[in-house]
Amino acid sequence: MELREKVDQLPPQPGVxxxxxxxxxxxxxxxxxxxxxxxxxYFLESRWQDAKTGSLVREIADLEYIVVDNEKEAxxxxxxxxxxxxxxxxxxxxxxxxxxxxxxxxxEKYPRVYVTRRLNKDGxxxxxxxxxxxxxxxxxxxxxxxxxxxxxxxxxxxxHPRPCLQYYIHRCLxxxxxxxxxxxxxxxxxxxxxxxxxxxxxxxxxxxxxxxRASEEQRYEEAGGYRDLLRTLAEMEERQKIAxxxxxxxxxLAWYAEPPQVAVNLFHIxxxxxxxxxxxxxxxxxxxxxxxxxxxxxxxxxxxxxxLPRYIHTPLDFEDRALLEDVLTESAGHRVEILNPQRGxxxxxxELVEKNAKHSFVQRFxxxxxxxxxxxxxxxxxxxxxxxxxxxxxxxxxxxxGSDTVASMVVWEDGKMKKSDFRKFIIRGSGMAPGPDKTDGxxxxxxxxxxxxxERRYRRLQNEQKPLPSLILIDGGIGQLHAAAQALDQxxxxxxxxxxxxxxxxxxxxxxxxxxxxxxxRHSPVLHLIQQIRDETHRFAVTFHRQRRxxxxxxxxxxxxxxxxDRTAQKLLRRFGSVTRLRQLSVEELAAELPRPQAQRVxxxxxxxxx
Numbered sequence: 001m002e003l004r005e006k007v008d009q010l011p012p013q014p015g016v017x018x019x020x021x022x023x024x025x026x027x028x029x030x031x032x033x034x035x036x037x038x039x040x041x042y043f044l045e046s047r048w049q050d051a052k053t054g055s056l057v058r059e060i061a062d063l064e065y066i067v068v069d070n071e072k073e074a075x076x077x078x079x080x081x082x083x084x085x086x087x088x089x090x091x092x093x094x095x096x097x098x099x100x101x102x103x104x105x106x107x108e109k110y111p112r113v114y115v116t117r118r119l120n121k122d123g124x125x126x127x128x129x130x131x132x133x134x135x136x137x138x139x140x141x142x143x144x145x146x147x148x149x150x151x152x153x154x155x156x157x158x159x160h161p162r163p164c165l166q167y168y169i170h171r172c173l174x175x176x177x178x179x180x181x182x183x184x185x186x187x188x189x190x191x192x193x194x195x196x197x198x199x200x201x202x203x204x205x206x207x208x209x210x211x212x213r214a215s216e217e218q219r220y221e222e223a224g225g226y227r228d229l230l231r232t233l234a235e236m237e238e239r240q241k242i243a244x245x246x247x248x249x250x251x252x253l254a255w256y257a258e259p260p261q262v263a264v265n266l267f268h269i270x271x272x273x274x275x276x277x278x279x280x281x282x283x284x285x286x287x288x289x290x291x292x293x294x295x296x297x298x299x300x301x302x303x304x305x306x307x308l309p310r311y312i313h314t315p316l317d318f319e320d321r322a323l324l325e326d327v328l329t330e331s332a333g334h335r336v337e338i339l340n341p342q343r344g345x346x347x348x349x350x351e352l353v354e355k356n357a358k359h360s361f362v363q364r365f366x367x368x369x370x371x372x373x374x375x376x377x378x379x380x381x382x383x384x385x386x387x388x389x390x391x392x393x394x395x396x397x398x399x400x401x402g403s404d405t406v407a408s409m410v411v412w413e414d415g416k417m418k419k420s421d422f423r424k425f426i427i428r429g430s431g432m433a434p435g436p437d438k439t440d441g442x443x444x445x446x447x448x449x450x451x452x453x454x455e456r457r458y459r460r461l462q463n464e465q466k467p468l469p470s471l472i473l474i475d476g477g478i479g480q481l482h483a484a485a486q487a488l489d490q491x492x493x494x495x496x497x498x499x500x501x502x503x504x505x506x507x508x509x510x511x512x513x514x515x516x517x518x519x520x521x522r523h524s525p526v527l528h529l530i531q532q533i534r535d536e537t538h539r540f541a542v543t544f545h546r547q548r549r550x551x552x553x554x555x556x557x558x559x560x561x562x563x564x565x566d567r568t569a570q571k572l573l574r575r576f577g578s579v580t581r582l583r584q585l586s587v588e589e590l591a592a593e594l595p596r597p598q599a600q601r602v603x604x605x606x607x608x609x610x611x
Contacts, residue, residue, distance in 0.1 A: 006063065007043060010036040015067040016077045018085075022061040026085040031074040035065055052287035056089050072327050075320070079303045082296075091293050093280065093300040100136040100384075101128035102196060109182075110156045110175040111189040113140050113149055113196075115384050118516045127196040129306070137386075139196075144171040146229050149185075149192050152176075153485075153512030154494045164494045176494075195233075204233055248272075249309035252350055253297075256358040259288040263361035264297065265353050268309075279360050295320050298338070308332035313339050313350055372415025378526045379471075382518060383510050385497050389470035390414060393457070394533045395484070396475035397427075397449045398541035404548045407453035408541035411469075412533050424544045425453045447483040450474065455487035462491060474500035475534050481509050501534050561605045563598050572602075582606055 010017075015035045019028045032038030042057055068074050082090050103114045107123030115136045119126055130136040143149055150172040152164065159178050166172040173180040173188060194203040211226035250269040255262055264280040285293075295318045302308060308328055317340050328336040341347040376388040392412040399405035407425035411418040427449045454472070461468060472488075474480045481500035488496055498511040506527065508518040520527040558569035558579070575593055576582050582590075583606045590599035 003060065003062065004043065007036070007039050010039055010065060011067055012036045013067050014069070014071050014074045015065050016074055016081060018064045018081065019056065019060045019087075019089075020062045020064065021059050024062070026081075026087045027059055028056055028087050028089040029078055029081045029085060031071070031078040033071055033074075035067070039063065039065075052089065052289070071323050072330075075299065075323060075327055076303060079299045082300065091282075091285070091296040093297060100130055101126045102130070102136055102140060104193060104196060106193075108156065110185055111149070111192070112151055113143050113192060114151050114513070115140055116513065116516065117381075117384070120515060122515060125193070142232075143192055143195070146232055147188050147192050147195070148173045149188050152495050160492070160494075162492065164492075166495065200233055204230060207233075248311060250311040250313060251309045252313040252353045254315050254350060254354040254357050255290075255293075256354065256361045257285075257288045258361070258365075260284050260286045261361065261365050262288060262293075263357050263364060265357040265360055266301070267349075267353050267356075270309075277356070279364075281360075281364050283365075290316060291318050294318050295324065298324060302328055303331070308334075308336050310334060311337050311339060313341055313346060315350065315354065316340055375525050375529050376415070378524075379529065382520060382524075382526050383471070383497070383499055383508065384513070385471060387470065389497075391469040392471045392473055392533060393469040394473040394475065394537040395450060395453055395457075396534075396537040396541040397446050397453070397480075398538075398545040399449075400545075400549070404545055405449050406541060406545045406548060407449060408537055408544055409453070409457060410533065410537045410540055412529075417533075417536060422540060423457065424540075425456060426548070427452055446476070447479050450476070450480050450483040451487045454484045455490055458488065458491055458493060462493075468493065468496055470497065472496065472498045473530065473533060473537075474498065475503070475537055476500050477502040477507075478509055478514055481511060481514070485511050501530055506531070558602075561602055563601055568594065568598070579606075 012034045014031075014033055016029065016031050017035055017039050018026050021027055030038065042053060042060075066077060068077060082092070086092055100115045100117050101119065103116045104125045104127065105111045105114075105123075106125045116126075128136060130139070140151060144151065144166070148171065150166055152166065152172070154160065154164065154176045156175055160176045163172070163174040163177040163179060167174040167177070167179065173185055175185055191203060191206070194200075194206070207226050207230050211223050211230065214220075214223035214226065252267045252269065253264065255264040257263075260283060262282040262285050266278040266280070267274055268276045268278070280297075294314060294316065298312070298314075302312070302324075308331065321338050325336055325338055339346075341350055373388070376390070379385070380388040390413065394410050394412070395407060397405065397407050405427040407427060409423040409425070411421040413421070458468065472484060474484050477500060481498065484498055484500075488494070488498070500509050501507070502509070506520075506522075508520065508530070510516070510518065558564055558572065559566060572582060572593065573579075576585070582602070585603070587596075587599055587603045590603055593599070594602065
């Protein structure tokens with residue numbers, strides 16, 4: 001059937017249509033009050049003057065459609081299909097910030113909580129997303145402080161000789177060292193789950209019962225702990241009530257466009273205060289039509305959102321505004337209004353958001369270099385670190401077929417390389433393992449070499465009682481990451497942030513979250529920083545390795561002369577610089593540095609060309 005005939009036979013009911021190219025790939029997804037009328041309009045010659053419509057129609061080879069009962073169903077279905085197929089002619093939401101979740105490891109014997117930005121089917125329960133992003137970290141800190149459930153990366157399937165610092169500062173119950181019963185930990189884990197699920201009344205009731213029971217049994221210290229936790233929960237509830245009374249929740253959205261590039265800013269106002277901002281960017285919107293762009297963006301932002309504000313302020317009105325308001329109101333359980341403020345304080349704030357969108361545009365597309373503080377904050381967010389990293393220590397291994405294995409460590413601190421703290425390591429022997437290609441009977445193993453370098457570095461820091469870095473960066477994949485982790489485990493250093501970067505794929509792995517590899521945008525300043533540190537570590541290791549090989553070859557050639565050992569060879573090289581210079585010397589000149597018989601032997605060997 002010809003495409004135009006198919007269009008003429010479309011039903012006049014509400015629904016969703018999908019345009020396809022000759023290969024069956026979805027080009028565009030749209031919704032319609034009347035499928036027949038809407039789809040027909042694309043094939044009117046008057047519409048082809050629009051560049052986007054003309055390009056779309058030229059590629060359409062077929063279409064599919066789905067009939068629904070009403071426009072609300074069509075709106076929801078359109079959004080789902082756009083997210084599933086990612087059609088190239090639709091406006092696709094591209095968020096520069098992924099909001100964090102709290103991961104509760106329900107599958108573990110001793111459940112723990114983590115802040116994460118990725119959802120995996122690993123048996124964990126996820127709560128969120130939270131914004132501002134700091135809210136997730138504040139909640140996890142509260143869980144550590146009051147419920148004593150940790151976020152560590154310690155292997156809890158085996159017992160450790162002693163707990164980490166978190167136990168001693170009362171942020172953990174100490175399951176790693178068998179310092180808590182299974183029943184007590186399970187009770188704390190249940191409390192955390194009730195807290196994260198928002199079942200504060202159930203949690204308070206349970207805590208009150210346990211407090212009274214402990215008091216009756218004269219376990220007063222335990223009863224006091226329950227009392228303090230009840231007070232904390234009551235204070236949180238009171239603060240939330242006050243914040244809700246201060247002002248209505250509002251989202252304010254605006255953009256700045258120089259097609260094909262567009263930047264959008266979305267400000268979240270909660271309790272009358274700005275709590276966060278989101279940035280969105282597009283690089284390929286050749287045709288920017290605000291009346292199409294805005295509703296498409298709002299649908300993708302809010303139709304599946306877990307929380308909806310009462311007001312959404314935008315720079316203009318659009319055709320489906322009333323329909324989208326009704327759908328969002330039904331989903332939220334309260335009235336949601338999409339407004340276009342024209343005057344007063346609300347309009348002034350909308351203009352402020354537009355100015356911020358322009359600033360974001362310039363920073364993104366005109367390549368303004370972000371500050372080191374901003375990059376450190378972005379690195380904290382990307383890797384889920386407890387705080388913005390101030391000092392990063394990076395390790396790499398260098399050798400040729402197992403010979404002359406060395407390691408390097410470079411330091412990035414407060415936004416720049418700190419060369420005075422760079423360190424070199426000659427791998428001594430704990431990094432050696434048997435293998436098929438042998439040097440002196442042994443093969444230097446990369447993983448064992450990494451383990452030796454990391455262990456030597458941080459054993460020394462322990463002995464000197466110096467602080468550990470904010471982040472340890474390993475050049476390599478999961479194998480090198482685990483080798484570094486084994487070294488730290490040997491030193492009983494736990495909860496130390498460690499990450500690795502694989503060379504070819506540029507994938508980041510974070511210790512404790514290896515199942516959630518991090519792939520950063522190739523334009524990301526965070527990725528550029530990590531690459532810069534990694535490349536400097538590699539350069540430093542390779543340079544040291546070449547120096548070692550060169551020095552070994554020279555020393556070996558001189559020590560082949562009978563009666564010349566390493567000390568004599570080094571003495572001659574320090575005095576005269578090279579073997580080439582030594583060949584130019586007379587016996588008398590050599591005898592000024594060596595005993596006469598030894599000088600004669602060196603002179604003869606150099607002149608005969610035996611070395």
